[in-house]
Amino acid sequence: MTHADRPSAPDTTPPDATARKDFLREKVAEDALSGRFGRPIHTRFPPEPNGFLHIGHAKSICLNFGIARESGGRCNLRFDDTNPTTEDLRYVDAIRDDVRWLGFAWDEERFASDYFERLYQIAETLVGAGKAYVDSQSEEAIREGRGTVTVAGMPSRFRGRAVEENLDLLRRMRAGEFPDGAHVLRARIDMAHPNMLMRDPLLLRIRHAAHYRRGTAWCVYPLYDFAHGLSDAFEGITHSLCTLEFKDNRELYDWLVREAGFDRPPEQTEFARLELDYTVLSKRKLLRLVSEGHVAGWDDPRMPTIAGLRRRGVTPEAIRAFADRIGVARSDARIELATFEHAVRDDLNMQVPRVMAVARPLKLVITNYPETQVETLDAPLYPHDVPKTGSRPVPFSRELWIERDDFMEDPPKKFFRLAPGREVRLRYGYLVTCTGMVKDAAGEIVEVHAAYDPATRGGDAPDGRRVQGTIHWVSAGHALDCELRLYDRLFAVPDPDALPEGGDFVAALNPDSLVTMRAAKVEPSVAEDPPGSRYQFERAGYFISDPVDSRKSALVFNRTVALRDSWAKVKAR
């Protein structure tokens, strides 16, 4: 499931000195020039292995790895694995796969869990310096004592403990003498600080839980603020890039690296996280969709996860181009789905071969075509404006499948497809004129009849006459049965996070996010292609043969993204 469908195409975009820089790149460039850190630029991408990466992480990955590469620096992949109760090796593997698939290579792979000893030693140092103490209040008491945003906190009655007592307690915490929640280590800063994070933040908590990497070696685990900045400092990170909601954490970050004695400590800079219309980008919510079975897994093609997008058929190049285009700034940004879809189409248009497939087959009988005749047409794999060559054989015969939507008994004026008396072009085939139709007892059209013009083989009329419409088709006797999974937006509303009070985002799920066409037909040229092959099904959209479920005997194609459909707009009027 986490297996990449093909070797990743590395990000080889050359640094462009003339490119307009965002505020992050400007800052890094300044710092590189001034040499203020006394070391090369060094960034890191620091995921917690408690879920799969999503498109929002991709933005951060592109930023961190991209900036490092552009400035001749380095970028670490660091697993921020300080919470034994939520993390799993499975997620570590998935994250590695996703980063590689996106086209990035990390310089060093690190784990915050490798720093537990070092962090613990710093904890003792802080205690020794009177900068930290062991608090033995209950969780509830600690919370209450913190005050609120408008009310100052109250010091814990344990705040004044002697250094020796604190040290003794801390060592016994580590030794496992106390149950979960009995004590915590807190920094001694200011319980009335206007920044809530500075009101004696928790540094270490007791958790008698096995860690997926450290097993039961530890029972005290650092909290995010204690681990993160110091991990950056240990690794010589210069620029610690993170999202806006960590703004307040920076004050604590700076306090910790300063107290720990780092000379030219890393500097945190925040940027706006990605928000995308019609989806959610919070691991908590995505985990819920998976665990409650609203989707088929982390790699469900409807998921905004890297794994989901990969299985959906999106390319790493498209994701990188998307990240480039949306830019980066400090204001909250919600991106329209169209922006993402454009990046996907823009890339796929130039990469993938065209073939024909019919989602909702309707029989077309070419009544003047010889019963047993079969012609093999040579159809190009790419349109004239894509600089790629190649063709495939496409069988043509008397009975074809066409798209049900491409025929109307009583069409409106702007309908350019097949209708009684209308002539259309069968793509790469012949010009045909509709001569009639057959209906079943219920009045449903079950068959369309047409006459072809033998002089128009390939689709050009020697007399120069024009037809308005071209439709796709597959030969009924040669078509391959297949299943088409037509994916659409996961949510029915642009911002599922903006809930009416008391609402549950799950209620906003789009019931039509997956429409399965089980009786679809595809031309035989794709028969031998391996799973994970991408195509444009002409006039329909971009598809990928499902890397997980598609079999030679049971083809399954996922719709990556539909083609732009200007007919839909006309029709809507």
Added chain:
RNA sequence: UGGCCCUUCGUCCAACGGCAGGACAGCGGACUUUGGAUCCGUUAAUGGUGGUUCGAAUCCACCAGGGCCAACCA
């Protein structure tokens, strides 16, 4: 009744005291053997009020709107 941050076309990003520009979306047209792509054209913005200045999107003040912070999550 705290602190911090943000506010430029519908959306995203630029303009760093000197002609508000690009991308996506939209609209119109050309072209077209995909109602695709491409090309051309076009609509469309500095939240408000004051101030500083020869000149303000940019600096200052106030107001309004939005966001983050009160997990032993990250």
